[in-house]
Amino acid sequence: MADGRDPWSAFADRQPGPRLRNAAGETTWFNWTQYPDHGPGAELLGEPATAADLGCGGGRNTAHLAGRGARVVGVDLSPVLLAQARERWQEVAGLRFVERSAVDFLTETDERFDAVCSVYGAVWFTDPDVLLPLLRKRLAPDGILAFSQEPPIEGCHGAQGTYIRRKNGGPPVPVVRWAHTCEQWRDILARHGFVTLDTRIVEAPDPAYVPTMLVRAAPRPS
Ligand SMILES: C[S@@+](CC[C@H](N)C(=O)[O-])C[C@H]1O[C@@H](n2cnc3c(N)ncnc32)[C@H](O)[C@@H]1O
Numbered sequence: 001m002a003d004g005r006d007p008w009s010a011f012a013d014r015q016p017g018p019r020l021r022n023a024a025g026e027t028t029w030f031n032w033t034q035y036p037d038h039g040p041g042a043e044l045l046g047e048p049a050t051a052a053d054l055g056c057g058g059g060r061n062t063a064h065l066a067g068r069g070a071r072v073v074g075v076d077l078s079p080v081l082l083a084q085a086r087e088r089w090q091e092v093a094g095l096r097f098v099e100r101s102a103v104d105f106l107t108e109t110d111e112r113f114d115a116v117c118s119v120y121g122a123v124w125f126t127d128p129d130v131l132l133p134l135l136r137k138r139l140a141p142d143g144i145l146a147f148s149q150e151p152p153i154e155g156c157h158g159a160q161g162t163y164i165r166r167k168n169g170g171p172p173v174p175v176v177r178w179a180h181t182c183e184q185w186r187d188i189l190a191r192h193g194f195v196t197l198d199t200r201i202v203e204a205p206d207p208a209y210v211p212t213m214l215v216r217a218a219p220r221p222s
Contacts (some may be wrong), residue, residue, distance in 0.1 A: 008078035055121020059085030
């Protein structure tokens with residue numbers, strides 16, 4: 001779907017070129033926020049042997065998990081972003097990229113994951129009542145689900161529509177994301193068989209900018 005109606009090709013169009021190293025000089029790193037060299041890292045996922053990154057985009061976080069020794073799959077809708085990811089991370093062992101929606105991927109796969117992460121990714125852009133039952137089945141009993149997204153604007157909860165505009169013109173493309181507070185996430189996760197481990201708001205480096213909401217959950221033992 002690399003055409004004018006694919007919001008994520010429009011999104012790719014607006015991205016600056018990839019940063020090749022972080023402030024510490026590393027070539028891969030894990031960033032839950034949208035600010036460089038900011039906030040916690042991959043330690044929030046423990047030491048998974050297998051992991052899935054839902055809405056992996058250019059795959060830097062995905063490659064970082066593989067570099068830490070996990071067998072990792074990056075899942076994304078965008079052929080444009082996945083082409084960039086495959087080219088950039090082709091040397092990294094234990095890493096593969098799949099072009100699918102998170103819902104289709106989780107429906108089709110028979111893999112179990114020790115960790116599932118989604119950084120401003122598919123968890124934000126999929127109805128949780130559809131995604132979480134599928135995710136619950138594919139998470140190992142002692143696995144971790146962790147995701148980040150923008151916190152909701154006060155009073156604006158549930159499905160929220162917006163438009164992605166291309167850098168060089170062309171029609172804007174609609175996209176829907178699901179906005180919930182930390183408390184609402186706790187309830188939604190509980191409804192789908194998860195225990196929330198923690199939720200937090202990571203302030204932006206300049207607190208006038210949008211913070212990051214981070215949620216971690218585990219399957220409730222049955
Ligand atoms: C804001 S970007 C974040 C990309 C990446 N996680 C990062 O931190 O750079 C959102 C990504 O989610 C992907 N995405 C959105 N909805 C999706 C879905 N339903 N299934 C899979 N990927 C999805 C988009 O293609 C895009 O790459």
